[in-house]
Amino acid sequence: MISELLSSAVAGALRSLGVDDVPAGVTMERPANPDHGDWSTNAALVCQKIVGKNPRQFGQELLDALQADTPQYVVKMEIAGPGFVNFFLDNSYLQSILKQVVDAGQDGFGQLNIGEGKRVNVEFVSANPTGPIHAGGGRWGAYGDSLARIMTRCGYETHREYYINDRGVQTQIFGQSLTARKTGEEIPENGYAGQYIVDWAAEMPDDVDPIEWGIERSLEDARETLESMQVHFDTWSSEKALVEAGLMEQTMVDLRESGYVYDEDEATWLRTSDFGDDQDRVLIKSDGEPTYFLPDIAYHRDKYDRGDLLIDVLGADHHGYVPRMRAALQILGYKPEQYEAVIGQNVKLMRDGAEVKLSKRTGTMIEIRELVDEVGPDVARLAYLLQSVDTPQTIDIDVLKANAAENPVFYVQYANARIHSLNRTAMERELTRVPLGEVDVSVLNDERELAVLKELSRFDEVVAAACANRAPHQVTTWARELARVFHGFYHHNKILAEDVDPAVAQARWWLAEATGVGLAVALDLLGVRAPERM
RNA sequence: GCUCCCGUAGCUCAGCUGGAUAGAGCAUCGGACUUCUAAUCCGACGGUCGUAGGUUCGAAUCCUACCGGGGGCGCCA
Structure with a gap:
């Protein structure tokens, strides 16, 4: 470099x-x-x-x-x-970038080895399986998946994981709510009152366990919606399965052995305050039932089978949870740097000019599905990745719908489509492309040509920074920037026109090709499609 | 009360782990299609970087206090 x-x-x-x-x-x-x-x-x-x-x-x-x-x-x-x-x-430096990018191609451009094969487990979304995922959760889906893609690009071996809280009180209430709707009874107190419960109850066969069926129905919905935004998971981990396999009990045994467990007020506590938490936490309640914390410790421990570094992507409302988990993992012998939590600011959802609070009681919500159906997966996905995860985000579905055409995703995709269009035109005219090795790239001295090369030359740094900062939006910013300089170049520097010097035309054509590589890689990291025509 | 995040152009946000004259998009105004896609381009307008101190050669960036907005402080998940 x-x-x-x-x-x-x-x-x-x-x-x-x-x-x-x-x-x-x-x-x-x-x-x-x-x-x-x-x-x-x-x-x-x-x-x-x-x-x-x-x-x-x-x-x-x-x-x-x-x-x-x-x-x-x-x-x-x-x-x-x-x-x-x-x-x-000298301009020859930037000109030399052209060959590097084209030679690297989509597989190699921006491919780094910062991670050196280190295994990273990224957990994100992990919404309760008691209904469809709301549009706020989409932010974590887009973020987590893109972070994993970026880390993979940087030489980490990444594993994407979704944790399913498929046992406990919430699932029971959920099952009861489904049954109630199916039989026409009143839903239980604190039950789920959303319209989806009515719809799903109508689908539910008679001879099934409503809890199991409902959870599976929720997961099916989550999988389908997230996949439509190109959010992919390698593992869907069941809390229930983990408990049934005895991992929770084993964890309890091991925690006791650590010497940081004590019994008080008929409950069992973990001395997390010795490790930076502001108070000790209950593992087993006085009624004998474990808290959410205990199986979750067991789960995090289990994840170390699939990664040496754990990254939890959490909404700001779960922020207080981090110190106790870090403490517990340290008690079990893991190093503090093996556990990392990304705290993202929550999404505020708006419709009809008013905030939509996710409410289980009244059942008001905006589903990811609705967002994707309305604006398409690419607009939805990039909308989430436009800003730093530290920035509180407002998704106003009406505004997003009305302005969908102005979404930056089209600006970037259009640049890519123009490059493909260029190639199609060239093919129609039966123009031949001189191999890059035989092209004189030193003719690329125009300000706009150099600007494109300069952007391309920055990509490795951008990917490395996005990875280190856990900040996929930095790739978004770069992609927009590359598209911007390309549009300027494309507009002012003709390539296939007849009055262009053939040597210059060939060099520019390859410059467009290299830009296409950059756009394709960046869009892929962002999980956005790169259509060839628009 | 304790704690985490945010405050940058009218609006939405970048600003790369301290650099030289703070940048985009949208909005507004004015231009550019007989020529590879005008979902584009070019120009104009627009700023006490919340406030006040501190650190230093240098601060939007780091530290402290305060103001304003959001979140968290359960034997809930």
């Missing part, structure tokens, strides 16, 4: 000036302002105290040292501002 090449040149120059260890704050970054070059280092600013010189003066010495052995591709270096050393690259 060019930044590494420049960094090591700077390190070498610093050494020749008596700074043997490069201070931590020294960076090599892309200046926002093109007047400041392609890359810039703050080395002289950071080193000013060490060397006891003012940064402009030391910067000049650094510059002289660098000029003794100018790094590859660098055509100009200068000292600027308070003491930055700026590097200007």
Whole structure:
């Protein structure tokens, strides 16, 4: 990578000036302002105290040292501002990107090895199987799935998991509600009153266990809806199966052995406060029933069979749950860094200008299904991935419907469709493409051509950052940016027109091809389709 | 009371683990289709980065306090 090449040149120059260890704050970054070059280092600013010189003066010495052995591709270096050393690259650097992207292709572009095969288990959505998933849960589906795709791209071995709370009080009330609707009785107190219960009860055969049938019905709905948004899971883990297999009891035994379990007020407690939780937690209630916490510990432990690092994607309303789980896992001997929770801000759902609160009592909700049916899976999915998961998100279904055509997903998809259209036209005209190895890419010197290449050259960094920050939306931002510079290029730089120099046409054609690779990979990471025509 | 997240253009949001003159989209206004898809492009308008301090060569970014919005603090799940 060019930044590494420049960094090591700077390190070498610093050494020749008596700074043997490069201070931590020294960076090599892309200046926002093109007047400041392609890359810039703050080395002289950071080193000013060490060397006891003012940064402009030391910067000049650094510059002289660098000029003794100018790094590859660098055509100009200068000292600027308070003491930055700026590097200007020859266009041949960006031009060389073209071949790299095309050679890498969709399989290899942005394929990194940060993860080094480390196994990561990502759990997300995990909504109670007592009804359809509401549109708020869609955010975690889109997020979790894309995070997994990005981590896979970065060389992690990822496993996507959905936890099914298929035992306990909620499932019983759910089953009773179904039965009540089927027989025409009143639903129980605190029962589920949504319209879907009525619909599902009508589907339910007579000779089935309403709980089991209802859970299966819920899961079927969840699977179908999530798959329609290209959200995929490798494992659907049943709490019930886990308990029946004795994992919960075994976990209880092992927790007792740890010495952090005690009995008080007829209940059994875990001393999580020794590990950063603000209070101890009950494992077994005074009525002898386990809390939700205990089987969940067993479940997390079980997940370590499918990953060395666990990532739970949780809504902000479950935030308080994290310290106790981290504590429990530490008590069982896992390292704190083996458990990670991504806390996403909850989605606010709106319809008819008012907030729709998910209410089991009245049964009001907006289902993911409704959203997907109304705006299509791509618009829905990208809507979730437009923003940081830290940002509270409002999904106003009316606004989204009305503005579906303005959704950025079409902007990106359209760029891709234009590239395919270009190829179709070329085929119709029976134009032949010269192999890239024989094409003179040095003709690509137009501002817009270089802008496209520059975006493509950033992709590895973007993917790496999106992975490290657990931030799929950074890929969204990049995809929009690539589409933007491509549209500008496409509009102003004709490719197949007759008055274009054939050598230039070939180079531009390959540039479009490379852009297509970038768009396809980015859209795939986002779980959005890349249609060939629109 | 304790704690987590957010506050950036009229609206929705980016801002890459501290960089130089803070950016997109939408909205508004004005332009560009006999030529590879106008679901596009080009331009204009638009900012005390919630407030006040602090850290430093440098702060939207880090720290503290406060203001405002949302969430969490069960022998619920």
